[in-house]
Amino acid sequence: MTYTGRELIAARCAKFFKDGDFVNLGIGVPLMCTNYLPEGVDLWLEAEIGIVGSGPTPHYTEWDVDIADAGGLPTSLIKGGSIVPHDRSFGFIRGGHIDACVLGTLQVDQEGNIANWMIPGKFAPGMGGAMDLCAGVPRVIVATDHCEKNGASKILKKCTLPLTGAKCVTDIVTERCYFQVTDKGLVLKEIADGYSLDDIRACTEAAFTVADDVGVMG
Amino acid sequence: MKQKVFSLEEVLDKIKDGQRIMFSDRHGELAADEIIDGMIKKGVKDITAVAITSGQPGMGLGRLVEENRVRRIETSHIGLNPTAINQMFAGKLDVEFIPQGTFAERIRAGGFGLGGVLTPTGIGTMVQEGKQILFLNGREYLLEKPIRADVALLRASKADKAGNLYFRQTNHLCQDYMAMAADLVIAEVEELVEIGELNQELIHVSAPVVDMLYVRKGEKRPMHPNWQRMIDKIKAREAAEA
Secondary structure: OOOOHHHHHHHHHHOOOOOOOEEEEOOOHHHHHHHHOOOOOOOEEEEOOOEEEEEOOOOHHHOOOOOEOOOOOEOEEEEEEEEOOHHHHHHHHHOOOOOEEEEOOOEEEOOOOEEOOOEOOOEOOOOOOHHHHHHHOOEEEEEOOOEOOOOOEOEEOOOOOOOOEOOOEEEEEOOOEEEEEEOOEEEEEEEEOOOOHHHHHHOOOOOEEEEEEEEEEO | OOOOEOOHHHHHOOOOOOOEEEEOOOOOOOOOHHHHHHHHHHOOOOEEEEOOEOOEOOEOHHHHHHOOOEEEEEEOEOOOOHHHHHHHHOOOOEEEEOOHHHHHHHHHHHHHOOOOEEEOOOOOOHHHOOOOEEEEOOEEEEEEOOOOEEEEEEEEEEEEOOOOEEOOHHHOOOHHHHOOOEEEEEEEEEEEEOOOOOOHHHOOEOHHHOOEEEEOOOOOOOOOHHHHHHHHHHHHHHHHHO
């Protein structure tokens, strides 16, 4: 199956996970990853509210007013799931017990810095748990549109907005390509069907090198 | 055994203008709603709220924000409350944004007798501004100071008359550490039982730290208004499809 756009981003991110991984997925495209998990890969999804093993949203007749997700919406637990207090939920995050997280973003840069929580004077909902994820999770995957609506690159040499985390991003997946973040900067690993290397260069402000074995993303 | 069950008036008598008040809520679905009703009617104002989020319009702490009773809020998120966002940008509401894990640990420190916590969260961001940074074991940590409050307002699924509290499912949340970090701990209780009726292995907050119990007069645990709106929409869609 060939995916495009946000489906492609979610499907590519889903390939990072191994069976049994304990992960935190943000609302939107990150949570869509669960629709594209490879056969035989089951995850423990964390909700910061204190759920280990979040399940799907049940039919409304099954909603329990006392079971909510991190956004305060109805949810369920998978078989084997557990409920923990809020501070322990962040202990999982900061303590390195979560294997990977997927975050959306406003900006990301070639040093692995991410800015997704504030546009001074315009947008300031608060960082919620995003800074804790950046500080404690070993694999921080950014899932984002490659560009703003006006065409400006979201993958920059240096973030200009207030940071959510410094030098923490490990992977950047867009609808156009996949970059790995290394000590030496970004490495272009995969390009989506329909784009050329020149296309990627044209829409990316950040500097990057091209992997010897650069492949097709999917 | 010390009497801990009080009337709404007796509870409200302890809640005063200008206090620091912790709310053990999420986005408004886990609030001490009847006590908040009473605070609004009584006219309590100028409070500093400590809460994971600022609630939503018409729900929880969001109602006190709408009524302009909150002067300052220490929180991790106000994104579901447009009123709070507007008040912040208009300079009417002072907001300290705290990373959510740090929020938990600062309150825990406040209740557990610690002088602060060292956390890597916020290093390299504006959260570190004005804070001491320590370099330990090859990593930088921020020194974050404890948070305490005058009052903690909790919402318990069950309580016994001694003051032991039990929280169903995800209602556990921040209630246990907040109960440790306030001078006066008040729980709005859905179901009150006799001493000895709670399973002692499932008591989340122990009686000695709880000061006042208020038993809800209304429905124990009504459907959240925002969930009810979702249900109405789903039903309408299902009806249209049928």
